[in-house]
């Protein structure tokens with residue numbers, strides 16, 4: 128909320144938290160004194176309590192993009208008059224001026240950011256956010272690794288697909304020379320110590336730059352695919368390539384995507400179950416395909432009993448997700464023998480060499 132001669136509230140909150148929002152607002156101003164309710168983004172984590180707030184912000188003019196206006200009506204059935212904001216429009220609150228920057232598809236068609244010219248604060252909506260909740264509020268209060276990992280997790284799972292738009296946005300911000308002292312996203316902590324840091328991270332992530340690591344993600348039924356995964360990792364380490372092993376029994380899809388962001392390659396291990404992938408891998412790869420990670424190489428491996436099929440099915444999904452397949456699948460029958468584990472080691476070595484060629 129910006130309290131000036133005019134008062135503007137930017138976005139609301141998820142509906143279960145409407146009372147917290149209202150209480151916070153009431154601690155500062157009478158809700159009836161708020162002049163503008165600015166909707167940067169309509170997704171329910173941002174506008175879920177829009178109808179509740181509207182009921183108490185009796186004198187507020189709602190402002191949104193044209194797309195935001197349509198989405199507000201479709202989501203909330205609101206018939207209230209909505210002022211349409213165009214890219215670059217300005218609004219004076221008295222001592223401060225707001226500039227609206229349309230950022231369609233970051234994250235929905237409606238999305239925009241609001242920039243406070245005099246304070247050099249950008250209310251960035253989803254961009255530069257994190258799925259992180261704490262009583263701490265600012266980047267300089269948070270452990271640097273948590274800062275990075277939270278931002279990476281968010282980027283990989285929410286914005287990766289829109290990387291070309293992120294690159295364009297950053298170029299545009301640089302082109303117009305937008306000075307930024309504070310980035311205040313709608314999620315997680317606020318960047319006040321070094322607001323350029325997440326911008327440089329976004330720039331790298333959007334370009335597809337990554338370290339030379341390889342992510343080995345797998346699931347296993349009776350342990351054979353796990354044995355293969357470990358032997359493959361050992362082969363990669365022999366070639367000097369760092370491998371990160373992730374078993375889907377112990378982790379979530381979102382962490383896989385977060386870690387993949389900084390890897391050049393992905394190896395997917397899946398047992399064959401009923402002529403197809405293990406369901407956990409099917410889910411992961413469907414998710415990955417939607418996010419379309421850039422500049423990754425990949426391959427698949429796994430054990431089967433009487434008929435394979437999982438590896439080629441997994442490979443197909445990787446390809447559809449934009450991953451370049453650099454080795455044919457490695458499928459082994461039943462439990463791998465020590466000779467077969469040597470083959471896994473060799474498979475890891477070969478994949479490591481392909482990875483090193485990319486650096």
Ligand code: FEO
Nearest residue numbers: 170172234235253
């Ligand atoms: Fe696109 Fe935070 O929602």
